[in-house]
Amino acid sequence: MEVSFLKMHGTMNDFVIFHDLNDTVSLAGDQVAKLCDRRAGVGADGVIVVRQSSIADFFMDYINADGSLAEMCGNGIRCLAKYVYEKGLTAKMRLPVETRSGVKILDLIPGPDGTIGKIKVDMGAPVFDPERIPAAVKHEPPVIDLPIEAEGRLFHATLVSMGNPHCVIFVDEDPAPLPQRYGPSLEKHALFPAKTNVEFIRVIDRTRLEMRVWERGSGETYSCGTGACAAAVAANLKGLTESSATVELLGGELEIEWKGSSNPVIMTGSAVVVFDGKITI
Numbered sequence: 001m002e003v004s005f006l007k008m009h010g011t012m013n014d015f016v017i018f019h020d021l022n023d024t025v026s027l028a029g030d031q032v033a034k035l036c037d038r039r040a041g042v043g044a045d046g047v048i049v050v051r052q053s054s055i056a057d058f059f060m061d062y063i064n065a066d067g068s069l070a071e072m073c074g075n076g077i078r079c080l081a082k083y084v085y086e087k088g089l090t091a092k093m094r095l096p097v098e099t100r101s102g103v104k105i106l107d108l109i110p111g112p113d114g115t116i117g118k119i120k121v122d123m124g125a126p127v128f129d130p131e132r133i134p135a136a137v138k139h140e141p142p143v144i145d146l147p148i149e150a151e152g153r154l155f156h157a158t159l160v161s162m163g164n165p166h167c168v169i170f171v172d173e174d175p176a177p178l179p180q181r182y183g184p185s186l187e188k189h190a191l192f193p194a195k196t197n198v199e200f201i202r203v204i205d206r207t208r209l210e211m212r213v214w215e216r217g218s219g220e221t222y223s224c225g226t227g228a229c230a231a232a233v234a235a236n237l238k239g240l241t242e243s244s245a246t247v248e249l250l251g252g253e254l255e256i257e258w259k260g261s262s263n264p265v266i267m268t269g270s271a272v273v274v275f276d277g278k279i280t281i
């Protein structure tokens with residue numbers, strides 16, 4: 001099967017994206033793996049198939065590089081919004097998009113040349129109930145600084161779902177080496193029946209976080225939008241940051257705002273088209 005796609009990224013979290021509005025394409029795991037393979041395929045952290053929705057304008061079918069489905073992808077949904085606008089599939093500047101974790105509302109912010117520069121996403125309210133993360137722990141929500149051991153080291157995790165699970169760990173050291181060393185064990189830790197994304201966070205000040213991430217189903221990535229939201233929420237819960245924070249990632253910066261409690265998390269960031277192409281999978 002030949003697929004015409006766009007290669008896109010959001011703060012260097014990169015995706016193969018195409019639309020299938022007649023719902024004729026269903027990708028097998030090996031086809032996703034080929035699309036994501038950085039030598040034998042296009043190369044990406046995940047695949048986004050834009051589909052029809054009966055409850056919103058589009059449905060984001062997000063698939064991790066290992067073929068597993070994820071409930072939500074923050075960087076990916078910004079890319080979807082730019083894709084459908086610039087492909088002429090919508091003219092809306094406020095766009096409802098269905099995901100496996102509900103409908104998200106996106107505001108498209110035009111750049112100086114009329115293309116879409118930044119996108120603001122209402123990511124919905126964070127979830128702290130361990131059963132809904134999900135996490136196998138008897139604990140009143142929110143779960144803050146839960147001791148968790150990996151590769152012989154003791155960490156303290158704050159658990160947040162943004163529709164997908166996140167294990168947020170605050171450290172006082174350079175977080176750069178931590179995803180490769182501890183990410184695989186934590187991703188598959190027995191505490192997480194659906195596995196988890198893992199964020200290592202160093203607090204820079206009350207409005208800036210440094211983040212490195214190991215993603216469920218994709219490994220270390222340059223950025224994770226839902227992870228940045230989870231990290232900013234966790235930092236605010238712990239009293240380390242204000243209600244707005246800039247999250248510094250390997251691939252760029254994301255602006256996160258959360259006014260606490262059941263308020264939605266608002267994420268603002270860019271989306272970039274790298275190239276278009278065709279591939280037989």
Ligand SMILES: N[C@H](CCC[C@H](N)C(=O)O)C(=O)O
Pocket residue numbers: 013064069070071072073074075076164165197215216217218221223224225226227
């Ligand atoms: N990169 C995505 C997260 C993908 C999440 C996926 N790895 C999972 O939850 O399984 C983001 O920007 O939110």
